[in-house]
Amino acid sequence: MRPTDVVSVFAPPLLATGIEWMVAGGVAAIVYGEPRFTQVLDVVVALKPAQGHIFAQQFPDREFYCAPTEVIAEEAQREAFGHFNVLHLNSDARADIYLAGQDPLARRGLDAKRSVTLAGLTIPLAPPEYVILHKLRFKKLGASERHLRDIRAMLRVLGDDVDVASLQSDAESMGYAAQCIEMTQLAE
């Protein structure tokens, strides 16, 4: 049986697109923090509206459900927070694709991405500061407590490798004041 983990399923076609991307979300939270299970790969992609078909053709219908090209193009036109899903039909593994658009935080993350080898593949990984801010955003939108647990684990494991004061400043400037207070408490 072919490997069904989210990295083995989604990284090869993502690499084949030739478009700049990086892994954030739960998989990055495991690398920077503590182990947990996830069947979702959160990916930030610097996809331009005209590149929708280049992206979609790497996810053929016989193996994947990918959002239609016109939906991808529409999402790619958003200034920030464009989003769609790709589903692997056999394993039910899902990729949540977040489009960088003109979002300065996403651009900073992409510029500071690093390489990591997972499941035998060398893939681009978002820096920890981006992963934390991305999760604070979800928390602000009312998503589950899992994001705060991930942040707490990352802060605990990374220790001084993360500049918490700088993170707080970024979070406040992005309007995440309440989430920032929670994060401060987590870091203590």
Next chain:
Amino acid sequence: MTKFDQRDVMPEVAERQRLRYREMSPGEKLALADGLWDLAWDATKAGVRMRQPELNDNGVDDQARRLMQNASD
């Protein structure tokens, strides 16, 4: 297994996922669980290597095991 955060999921994708899980055999689900475990272990080790590049393979395994044991949930 991670609970789905429905706000991130297109309705047609959520429905396909629900149907696929319904039709999966126990063997397929166990194979998926194996994959989840393998990735968690692999990603944990990758993080240890990133933070402590001086460790050899045994040292990386030891640190990863410790993180596994201390994981919050």
